[in-house]
Amino acid sequence: MTPMLTDLGIAFGRVAFVMLFVLNMGGLLTWVERKQSAVMQDRIGANRASIFGLRLFGLFHPLADALKMLTKEDFLPARADRILFTLAPFVSVLFALVAFAAIPFGDVLQVGGREVPLQAVTLNAGILYVFAMLSLGVYGVMMAGWASANNYALLGGQRAAALMISAEVAIGASIMGVAMVYGSLDMMEIIRGQGRPLFGWLTWIPAWGIVTQPLAFVLFLTAGIAATKRIPFDFPEGESEIIGYFVEYSGMKFGMFMMADFVETVVIAGLTTALFLGGWQVPYLAADGFRFPWGAALTLARPTVVALGVLAFCLKVAMACWFLMLIRWTLPRFRYDQAMRLGWLGLFPLSILNVVVTGVVLLAWRSA
Amino acid sequence: MELVTFFGVAILAVASALGLVLRRNPIHGALFLVVNLGCVAVLYLLLGAEFLALAQIIIYAGAIMVLFVFAIMVLIPGKEETGPDPLRPQRLLAVPLGAVLLLEAVLVLRSHVVGGGSSRFPGHQPGSPLAAVPPAVRPGGIESVGRLLLGDYLFAFEVTSVLLLAALVGVLTLAKRKAE
Numbered sequence: 001m002t003p004m005l006t007d008l009g010i011a012f013g014r015v016a017f018v019m020l021f022v023l024n025m026g027g028l029l030t031w032v033e034r035k036q037s038a039v040m041q042d043r044i045g046a047n048r049a050s051i052f053g054l055r056l057f058g059l060f061h062p063l064a065d066a067l068k069m070l071t072k073e074d075f076l077p078a079r080a081d082r083i084l085f086t087l088a089p090f091v092s093v094l095f096a097l098v099a100f101a102a103i104p105f106g107d108v109l110q111v112g113g114r115e116v117p118l119q120a121v122t123l124n125a126g127i128l129y130v131f132a133m134l135s136l137g138v139y140g141v142m143m144a145g146w147a148s149a150n151n152y153a154l155l156g157g158q159r160a161a162a163l164m165i166s167a168e169v170a171i172g173a174s175i176m177g178v179a180m181v182y183g184s185l186d187m188m189e190i191i192r193g194q195g196r197p198l199f200g201w202l203t204w205i206p207a208w209g210i211v212t213q214p215l216a217f218v219l220f221l222t223a224g225i226a227a228t229k230r231i232p233f234d235f236p237e238g239e240s241e242i243i244g245y246f247v248e249y250s251g252m253k254f255g256m257f258m259m260a261d262f263v264e265t266v267v268i269a270g271l272t273t274a275l276f277l278g279g280w281q282v283p284y285l286a287a288d289g290f291r292f293p294w295g296a297a298l299t300l301a302r303p304t305v306v307a308l309g310v311l312a313f314c315l316k317v318a319m320a321c322w323f324l325m326l327i328r329w330t331l332p333r334f335r336y337d338q339a340m341r342l343g344w345l346g347l348f349p350l351s352i353l354n355v356v357v358t359g360v361v362l363l364a365w366r367s368a
Numbered sequence: 369m370e371l372v373t374f375f376g377v378a379i380l381a382v383a384s385a386l387g388l389v390l391r392r393n394p395i396h397g398a399l400f401l402v403v404n405l406g407c408v409a410v411l412y413l414l415l416g417a418e419f420l421a422l423a424q425i426i427i428y429a430g431a432i433m434v435l436f437v438f439a440i441m442v443l444i445p446g447k448e449e450t451g452p453d454p455l456r457p458q459r460l461l462a463v464p465l466g467a468v469l470l471l472e473a474v475l476v477l478r479s480h481v482v483g484g485g486s487s488r489f490p491g492h493q494p495g496s497p498l499a500a501v502p503p504a505v506r507p508g509g510i511e512s513v514g515r516l517l518l519g520d521y522l523f524a525f526e527v528t529s530v531l532l533l534a535a536l537v538g539v540l541t542l543a544k545r546k547a548e
Contacts, residue, residue, distance in 0.1 A: 084399075138430070
C-alpha cells in the first residue's frame with residue numbers, strides 16, 4: 001500500500017468511527033429514552049416492533065421509526081419560506097453531528113510507522129471548536145420557527161434560541177475552569193492531564209476533572225441538559241401541551257429535529273467524558289500496562305492499552321448518556337422564566353466564580 | 369488542495385456578501401452575513417490562524433448574528449421590507465465612501481505585494497509549513513494570541529473591555545429610563 005493510500009485510509013477510519021459512533025448512539029438513545037422512562041415509570045414501554053417474531057426488548061423501534069418517518073408525507077405550509085423551511089432541519093442536525101469531531105476517543109495509535117491520534121480532527125483549540133459548533137446550532141431552530149410562517153412556531157423558535165444561548169454561555173464559562181487546571185484547550189492534552197495522580201496522600205485518585213473541578217462539573221451538566229432542549233428544559237417544544245418551533249414539520253424533517261436533540265445528548269455526554277471523566281483514561285492504566293498504587297502491575301502490549309482506552313471511552317459516554325436520561329425523567333419541566341433565571345442568575349455567575357476561585361488557587365499553588 | 373479550498377470559499381464569500389446586499393428580505397440578508405462570516409473564518413483557518421477562525425465563529429456567527437436574527441424576528445414580523453427607507457438620501461454617500469475604501473484596499477495590497485510582506489512572529493517565516501513551528505510561537509495559535517493580548521497589547525485590551533462595559537451600563541440606564 002502506498003503511503004498516500006495509508007494516510008487516506010487512516011483519515012477515513014478516524015472520521016468513520018466518530019460518525020458511526022455518534023449516529024448509532026443517537027439512534028440507540030431513542031430506544032433508551034423510551035425503555036428507561038418506561039422502567040422508571042413502572043411501564044413496559046415500546047416492545048411491539050418485531051422481525052420474524054424477534055422483539056429484542058423493542059430494539060427494532062428506532063428502525064420502525066425511521067421507516068415510518070421516511071414514508072410520511074413531506075408537507076410544506078403554504079406561506080412558508082420554501083428554502084429556509086427545508087434548510088432548517090439540516091442546519092440543526094449538521095452542527096450537532098460535526099461537534100463531536102474534536103473529541104478524542106482514544107490515545108495515540110501507531111499504524112504503519114505513523115502516530116495516529118484517535119480523534120476525527122486534531123485541533124489546537126479543540127474545546128473552542130466544539131463550542132463554536134454548538135453555538136451555531138441555534139440557527140436551525142430560529143430558521144425553523146421563522147420559516148414556518150406560524151406565530152406559535154415563531155414563539156417556540158424564540159424560546160428555543162433564548163434557552164440555547166443562555167445554556168451555551170454557561171457551558172463556555174464552566175469549561176474555562178477545566179482549561180485553566182489542565183493548561184490547554186487541546187482535548188488530547190486535557191485528557192492526558194487527567195491521567196496524572198492527585199497530590200499528597202490522594203495519589204491513588206486520578207486527577208479527573210470531576211475531582212479537580214466539581215462545581216464546574218455540576219454547572220456544565222446542568223447547562224448541557226438545557227442545551228439539548230429536552231425535559232426538564234423542553235419548553236421550546238413542549239410535546240404534550242405548548243407548541244414548539246417544529247409544529248409545521250412532518251416526516252423525516254421532524255425526525256431530523258428529534259435526531260439533532262439526541263445527537264446533542266451524545267455530544268454533551270462525550271464532552272462530559274472528555275473534560276470531567278478522564279476521557280479514554282482507565283484508572284491505573286499507564287502506557288505499558290496496569291500500575292496499581294499498591295505495587296501490583298500487569299504489563300500489556302501497546303495496542304491492547306489503546307483498545308482498552310477506546311472501550312473505556314465508549315462505556316463512559318454510554319454511562320453519561322444514561323445519567324442524562326436519568327435526570328431527564330426525574331425532574332418536572334421548568335417554566336420559561338425559571339429556566340432563564342437559572343441560566344443567567346444561577347449558572348453563569350457561579351461559573352464565573354468558579355473561574356475566579358480556580359485562578360486564585362492555581363496562582364497560590366504555583367507560588368507555593 | 370489549499371488553492372481549491374481558497375477559491376471555493378472565496379467565491380462563496382463574495383456570493384454571500386452580494387446576497388446580503390441584494391436580498392430585500394432582512395432575515396435572508398442576516399443569514400447571508402452568517403455564511404459570509406463563516407467563509408472568512410475558513411480563510412483565517414487556511415492562513416493558519418486557528419484561534420482567530422474559531423473566535424470569529426463563536427463571537428460573530430454564534431453570538432452577535434444570533435442576536436441580530438433574533439431582533440429581526442421579533443421586530444419585523446412580515447416577510448417583506450417595511451415601508452420606504454427613511455435613510456434613503458444617505459445611500460448617495462455610499463459611492464464616494466466605497467471608492468475611498470477600494471483605493472485604500474488597493475494601496476494596502478500593493479505595498480504588501482511589493483514589500484514582500486513580513487511576519488510579526490519570531491521564529492516563523494512566511495511560507496514555511498506551520499507544523500514545523502512550535503505551538504508557543506505559532507502565529508494565530510492560542511498561545512501567541514494570548515501572549516500578545518495580555519502582554520504587548522494589555523492596555524488596549526483592558527481599555528476595550530472597559531469601553532464595552534461602559535456601553536453595557538449606558539444601554540441599561542437608557543432602557544430603564546424609558547420604562548418609567
